[in-house]
Amino acid sequence: MGLFKSKNNTHSDEKKSDKYYYASQWGLMARKFRKHKLAMGSTFVLVIFYLTAIFGNFIAPQGTEQYDGKFVNCKPTPVHYFHEGKFVGPFVYGMKTERDPVTFMAQHVEDREKICRIKFFTQGDPGGEYKWLGLFPSNLHLFEAEDGGKIFLFGTDNMGRDLFSRVILGSQISLFIPVVGMLLTVVLGLAIGSLAGYFGGWIDTVIQRLIEVVRSFPQVPLWMALSAAIPKTMKPAQVFMLMTIILSLVSWPGLARVVRSKFISVKKEDFIMAARISGAPGSKLITRHMIPSFLSYIIVDMTMSIPSLIIGETTLSFLGLGLRSPATSWGVLLQETNKLETIMFYNWKLIPMIFVFLSVLAFNFMGDGLRDAADPYK
Amino acid sequence: MTKFIIKKLLIMTLTVFLISLAVFFIITLPPGDFMTNYVGRMLAAGERVNQEEIDALRRTYALDQPFFVQFWSWFSRIILKGDFGYSFSLSMPVTAVIKAYIGPTMALSITTMIFTYLIAIPVGIYSAVHQYSFGDYLFTTVCFLGQAVPNFLMAILLMFIAFRMTGDTMLGLFSPKYQNAPWSWEKVLDLLKHCIIPVLVIGLNNTCGLIRTMRSQMLDELNKNYVMTGKAKGMKAAAIRYKYCVRAAVNPIASSIGWSLVNIFTGTTITAIVLNLPSMGTVMYNALINQDMYLAGSWLFLMAIATVIGTFISDVLLAWLDPRARKEYLKG
Amino acid sequence: MYKRFALLFLTLCMVMSVMAGAVCADTGKEAPMLAEQVAAGTLPPLEDRLPVEADVYVETEYTPEETPSYGGTIRTNNGGMWYFGPNAEEPLFRLLDDGTVEQNVAKSYDLSDDGLVYTIHLREGMKWSDGTPFTATDCVYYYNYVLVTDVDNETGKVTKSNAGRYYNWYMTADENGVMRPAQVRYVDDQTFTITLYSPKPTLLQAIAIDNKWMFCPKEWYKDIMVNDASAAHWSGESDLKLIGGEGLPTITEEQALANALAKSELYNFENAAKLGDQLGYRYWQYAGRPTLRPWNIVSPLTDQTLVFVRNPYYWKVDAEGRQLPYIDTFEYVSMDASLYAQEKIAGNLDLVRFDAADFPIYKSSEAIGNYTVYTDIIPSWANVSFEFNQGYKDPQYRELFANLDFRHAVSIAVDREEVNEILYNGMMTPAQFAPAAGTAEYIEGGPEKWIELNVDEANALLDGIEGISTERNSDGYRTFVGGEHDGQAITIEFETRADAPNDAQLVALLAKYFKPLGLQIVESNNTDNNARNEKYYAGDVYMAAVNSSSGSFNVMLRPDAVAANRNNCAFIGKYGLEHADAMTPEPGSAMEEMVNATKALISASKLEDMQAAAARIVKSHYDNTWVIGILASNKTFDAVANRVHNYRDGFVSCDELRFLGNTRPYTWFIQD
Secondary structure (H helix, E strand, O other): OOOOOOOOOOHHHOOOOHHHHHOOHHHHHHHHHHHOHHHHHHHHHHHHHHHHHHOHHHHOOOOOOOOOHHHOOOOOOOOEEEEOOEEEEEEEEEEEEEEOOOOOOEEEEEEEEEEEEEEEEEEOOOOOOEEEOOOEEEOEEEEEEOOOOOOOOOOEOOOOOEHHHHHHHHHHHHOHHHHHHHHHHHHHHHHHHHHHHHHOHHHHHHHHHHHHHHHHOOHHHHHHHHHOOOOOOOOHHHHHHHHHHHHHHHHHHHHHHHHHHHHHHHHOOHHHHHHHHOOOOHHHHHHHHHHHHHHHHHHHHHHHHHHHHHHHHHHHHHOOOOOOOOOOOHHHHHHHHOOHHHHHHOHHHHHHHHHHHHHHHHHHHHHHHHHHHHOOOO | OHHHHHHHHHHHHHHHHHHHHHHHHHHOOOOOOHHHHHHHHHHHOOOOOOHHHHHHHHHHOOOOOOHHHHHHHHHHHHHHHOOOOEEOOOOEEHHHHHHHHHHHHHHHHHHHHHHHHHHHHHHHHHHHHOOOOHHHHHHHHHHHHHHHOOHHHHHHHHHHHHHHHHOOOOOOOOOHHHHOOOOOHHHHHHHHHHHHHHHHHHHHHHHHHHHHHHHHHHHHHHOOHHHHHHHHOOOOHHHHHHHHHHHHHHHHHHOOHHHHHHHHHHHHHHHHHHHOOOOHHHHHHHHHHOOOHHHHHHHHHHHHHHHHHHHHHHHHHHHHHOHHHHHHHHHO | OHHHHHHHHHHHHHHHHHHHHHHHHHOOOOOHHHHHHHHOOOOOOHHHHOOOHHHOEEEOOOOOOOOOOOOOEEEEEOOOHHHHHHHOOOOOEEEOOOOOEEEOOEEEEEEOOOOOEEEEEEOOOOEOOOOOEOOHHHHHHHHHHHHOOEEOOOOOOEEEOOOOOOOHHHEEEOOOOOEEEOEEEEEEOOEEEEEOOOOOOOHHHHHHHHOOOOOOOHHHHOOOOOEOOOOOOOOOOOHHHHHOOOOOOOEOHHHHHHHHHHHOOOOOOOOHHHHHHHHHHOHHHOOOOOOOOOEEEOOOOOOOEEEEEEOOOOOEEEOOOOEOOOOOEEEEEOOOHHHHHHHHHOOOOOEEEEOHHHHHHHHHOHHHHOEEEEEEEOOOOEEEEEEEOOOOOOHHHHHHHHOHHHHHHHHHHOOHHHHHHHHHOOOOEEOOOOOOOOOOOOOOOOOOOOOOOOHHHHHHHHHOOOOEOOOOOOOOOOEEOOOOOEOOEOEEEEEEOOOOHHHHHHHHHHHHHHOOOOOEEEEEEOOOHHHHHHHHHHOOOOOEEEEEEEOOOOOOOOOOOOOOOOOOOOOOHHHOOOOOOOOOOOOOOHHHHHHHHHHHHHHOOOHHHHHHHHHHHHHHHHHHOOEEEEEEOOEEEEEEEOOEEOOOOOOEOOHHHOHHHHHOHHHOEEOO
16 A cells, blocks of 8 residues: 555566566565665665764764853854855855844854865864764764864754754664664564463453553653653663663553464464474474564564654653753754744754654655565555 | 443453553652652742651651552542542642643544544545545645654644734633633634644644545455445446445544544643643643642543543444454454 | 803703713723722722721822823733732731831831830721721731641740741740740730730841731631630630630631631642641632732632732722722733743733843844833842752762862852853853842952852862862762772762753753863752752752852841751751751851851841841851852843833842832733
């Protein structure tokens, strides 16, 4: 049921080689997936997002705690190539800060006299040091302006921090919490669902009640209640772990329910019966035969559940119930936009929203493509 | 059918009990107890409190008892007296707070729900019948986009647009002018104007989901053999569609009322906070921030109960519409 | 002919008198909404509602120059009970900007020559907002049956209070040095006396600051306040003598709760203590309770918009004899603090208070929002400051905080200009925590002490402190040497407030400034102020705190935030005298001087002794920098809709003067 699939894209039009007929199930799926242009595009976008997040400290010119009194609420810096008609390569002008004598509103003006070229692969300012993947100390940054020039590609926030850097460093949390949360969900959902489906009986009944109880709670209010209990003195890393646990605590029952019903139906299939008769032990039956038979379904389901986890994390942080500044996530960045006046005066602070939007959309499309690819009847 | 309902009801009772246990666990999660907050509040107000007073109050609220004793005193009071405990931050019984807010919250939820179904079913049918048409693409695109924007951002954006267009941010349910005015035609209009943004924001997410389900259900039905048979027998396509296909496709949608309810409660919570609506969402958020856990917990409890009831209604509806489901259930 | 003229003249006279009457009703002496009720016969005429003419309160100083119009609604944010309460407060005596008091509910007072007996005179014919008479009985009843319900006559301590509180400022020493609560007695309907054991020159100020409402409607309260009629009253008087009439009935806790609930379902309280606390003390939140205020609440406390409507029996008139207030209704809307500015700009709020952090947004939107930004004076010692808990439970940290070199070092490590630029738009000035120049308590050089940024000197000072390392650990922090924390990094947790977003930002900046000193700073963010205050109350569990607008309006009259009298003062910690187990400072220590000065202030019975004790407290701050000031401006701001008239620019705003109440909102009026 691909939403954006072309009408003519049916199997009869294809020239089917031997390779097609002998391809494995996964091979077939990959083949079909590659045809889904939106899904492929989305996957590409996501790969870029995740790579950017992984190399975030290198790409971001600043750390999350480089406050600057001179450039509070500064609008995005334009990058120039020509100075007075002459090509100089990428550069920014120096900036001066003035305050309106009546309103005390800071105004950041370009100093057309001062040209600061943009250099690449430079050692950053003190304060920009980081440990890549938490292991390798470095201060290498992708770009920097010469002579103390400032490049704020997305402008700055209310403490003078570079928003571009914060968006990138925030993605390390906003993009990884959902994935880790999803993995936890898969583990919980598979384990509990297969227990219920495989053994049946009272175990099944107990698990069913449990699933019903958790699913009776509206997701966001339950997330809110649980994350309100996170002690505020906790370190960001601990909060990160707790958040993933909370997110998956709420979302495992959906998967467990599906896994359970799949188990019940698969149990009756002939190939399971055959494996059982030939003496395969229970654990092997589950991991070797039963789960692989509906693994593709689980992958699709999980991909489709990531958007709601991204939105969940963003929402909680936005409400001040999740991560807190200086720990940065997209939700934390959006806290500043909860006001009309921010949109009126500092509209660049909405930029993080675009990233939330794009990543949710991309996961949705990718999930859609995966589902089409995994569906054996289409 | 009676047997089915009785069995369902029994299970429902058990679920409610388990839910209450979970809720009480959540209530006791935050560090410290309610008393510490209560005392802090008195001090914040510039008053003096002594330790004996605190100890006495702590005993009164059974805060020094083990978990299950505390739980039982809380749960039995709900069951026997309809007493949900006390809101420390508002200095009044939780029941009174809920009474004050349940009206607007329900009104908002029901309006949104009606809106959702009114939009979703026709659009879903249209998209299925006119699969791959411009309209279909338009609706599916809007749906995808709508689901990709978090509720709170949507609310903020619409608020900004409203301000640019009308000079007002359309927060709350009434303009200042009509807040305390007696009911009149203008006041109703004012209320309706203020409802546009919340209904859009809360409803959009759910509507998108429903449209997608409705569309796929309808597509499934349209591809079934009876449609072919009907056509072969010379029935008009429209007659088959609207008399048989729609009826069959609506079944699962009708039975998803329980889930719609959960979605709408979720939606109202966040939207109410951003748009400052007089709904339980705002109350719950403030209660959580203030660690007024009896209040927050009670609302969570009520939402879960509403969902259980919604699911029950869905199940009964489904069983009534589809005897196979009933039989299946009673067997296993 | 003559007859005709006479007739014409008569007719003319009649027409004119009718017209005059009509004009009178238009520009009348009372609000149209009340005039309507009078005309309909549901409300007595104005002269029957006001006190007798000689006793009416005439508000001359604040009467507007333009002709005010009656009616209209003011809409503002609901900043909680301590925001909407003071706006309409009517104390017995009102504190003025200069620290003196003026009569308000009380008409006048006499003081006996020995300084022990205050005779308070009330206004004849004054009425509660439900029309029942307000008399001395209401004052005597409140003191003896609501505020001080029982006293241990051995120790003089108040053992029971229906309202749940009693202040030590009414305590004076008897001939044996035992501090005892004052005695309050009925004389006649317009007179009562307050008798002390030794003189207390600031008693009226204490009433104006700590016990603004020394009265409550007895008839309304007598069956909802717990009372044991069979027991003798602590004062040794019979209740007949105290309050006259038929005496008071016995009311058990159950009866009190049931009677309250019978009055209104809004009075649904869990226990009698809560009932006393809420209705006896925080009464202005409850619809239906008669008051003397200009506006009374009419909506349940749960409503998103709280509505306060004018009191038809309000006892003040302006210079022209028009009954006050001019404005009909006050509305307080609950919303998240982040929405105030946008709702002000959108014109949905008439009044919002804010500080320098938000100034540019409000100031540059004046025209769009059709409002004006006014500046208020706040008599604080510093607008932005931080302090360390001298009574912290851990001895190694306590010793560190007690070290003057440590406080000196952290003070000169703060880049005050940068804090000013980032958080307050450069609108404040760097300053130490001290009374500002021009105030009576000013000490020369106080505001300038230790505010020059000098990281090297700060490090040198820390290097000289024993018990902490000079070299840094792998994370770049100093460690403790010896003791329980040997080898551990020095980590200081700062308490911040949930509703002050600048707090968290300030701590983030402090962390940046103290890192070069080798000190690790952690933010302890509280979910709300109560969690934070709870720690203050415990006295020894928090390490440090950031504060805004801390200091004192007048140390002698209100030392609470700068002295050791209370149990929730951030730097005092457990040295606070009101702690159940207050710590005793080490003999000869600087803290001992602070505690002794506070004790001297509380027990002094002469004005000179009080002033001397207050001066000792200020000097102790100057010598010890107990609180480290960062910035000062003594300013806060109000955005007020242009349709609100007679608002006062530059008024003094503080708790003691009841914040906005100091502008006398009953003299504001609305003209669209």
